[in-house]
Amino acid sequence: MPSQSAAPAEPAHILVIDDEPDLRTLYELTLLRAGYRVEAAGDLAQARQLLLEQRFDAVITDMQLPDGLGLELLRELVSAQRHERCVVITAHGSAENAVEALKAGAFDYLTKPVDLKQFRNVVASAIQGTAAGVLAASHPQAFNGNGAVNGHSNGASSGSLSTKSSAKNRAAGAPVDTAASVLERLVGRSAAMQAVKARVQKVAGSMAPVLIEGESGTGKELVARAVHGCSHRASGPFVAVNCSAIPENLLEAEFFGARKGAYTGATQDRLGYFQAATGGTLFLDEIGDLPLAMQSKLLRAIQERVVRPLGSAQEDTVDVRIVSATHKLLAAEVEAGRFRQDLYYRLNVIMIQVPALRDRREDLPELCEALLARICRESNCSVPAITGPMLSQLKAHPFNGNVRELENMLHRAVALGDGGELQPDAPPAAEEVQVPENLQDFLDTQERNILARVLQETRFNRTAAAARLGLSLRQIRYRIARLNIAMPDDDDAHEEPAVH
Secondary structure (H helix, E strand, O other), rough: OOOOHHHHHHHHHHEEOOHHHHHHHHHHHHHHHEEEEEEEOOOOHHHHHHHHHHHOOOEEOOEEEOOHHHHHHHHHHHOOOOOOOEEEEEOOOOOOHHHHHHHOOOOOEEEEOHHHHHHHHHHHHHHOOOOOOHHHHHHOOOOOOOOOOOOOHHHOOOOOOOHHHHHHHOOOOOOOOOHHHHOOOOOOOOOOHHHHHHHHHHHHHOOOOOOOOEEOOOOOHHHHHHHHHHEEEEEOOOOEEEEEOHHHHHHHHHHHOOOOOOOOOOOEOOOOHHHHOOOOOEEEHHHHHHHHHHHHHHHHHHHHHOOOOOOOOOOOOOEEEEEEEEEHHHHHHHOOOOOOHHHHHHHOOOOEEEOOHHHHHHHHHHHHHHHHHHHHHOOOOOOEEEEEEHHHHHEEEEEEEEEEEHHHHHHHHHHHHHOOOEEOOOOOOOOOOOOOOOOHHHHHHHHHHHHHHHHHHOOOOOHHHHHOOOOHHHHHHHHHHOOOOOOOOOOOOOOOOOOO
């Protein structure tokens, strides 16, 4: 009998469930050729029996089976706290089933007809970091085929998929402090922040898309990085993209890449964000600002897991997890017709709401401590103490800019302080407001000055200027014309080069 020490060298053990013999054989042969150990079942009854007798690293199941739904088995495995990662195969176009499976705890999904290259990539991603032999030799809670843990009822079971995933990562030799360190950056012990951290840990173990909503300055990117850092993809790239800062005519090239000569100035092949994030997480910040035309292309890339670089006749298979964020209420954007409903449902499989700072003022002392430590480390100065009056002033502040505004206030206090205790700002002296003779002329002058300055700073790139001011391209063009602002030319010569 082989010793337990030899177990880690064993290949991963996969269970394939499909009622169509030809497809089942195809999946089985594909996995065997890739070096996996494979068992196959034609229905739920056979699958449950195999799960009673053996341990697996991944389960691949069709959604529709003769004696029920693959979703039923998935829920049973989750209830039993089994470590197997589940991949669900759904019929083409059945996005609702895919979303339901991800919400139920599936690691990932595939759509028919299944692309075998994508099939192999998803399976490889599912077993990544599972330390197959160690897991097969371990003793997780036994599965009784009825959604319960042997010796316990469902209600008495403790733990979660996220804790199982953490255990697998430790078994694989991943750094033990990776998840803890990224969670520590989410500063705060309020109930609202504890709920965010718990949500991050719970969703990190799957491939389900995550949508993060919250006001500007609340730290949505930190939450996205925590999701990535707690996941099995933590060793892969984290690619952050600000969707509102990319000129509309360059979006496709930036997201999907481009071949040499695809557009003016493309002197060599370039990778897009999807290719750069392969094996990791693609973070789409301010997804609500993406133009409708690009939304449809993004939807296809997420659904099909392929992208076509500009100027290429071939598609690239991509393996990324999508995490997106917005300060807008996307549901309202959908109602207003500014955001595609199908893309919204695809992105909003799991929602994380980041609270505003005014809703967690009890976190202010801890936030100030963490922010001051970083500010002073970067400035190479000693960390000052916060006086009671200073803290009282902060607690009374509205913080419309949230944590970002708090950080700016502390930066200013450190820079203007004498190195000792931080004191509250003196209230600004009241200034007499001059009443203009003509209000509209006064407002036009202010708007003209702001627009002219931003246009100069962006080298008269209307798209970039509009993004900075929160305007659409049409709105900024209207204002430039109405306010008679001089431009270098009339044909957007200073816009980004057009994509052909």
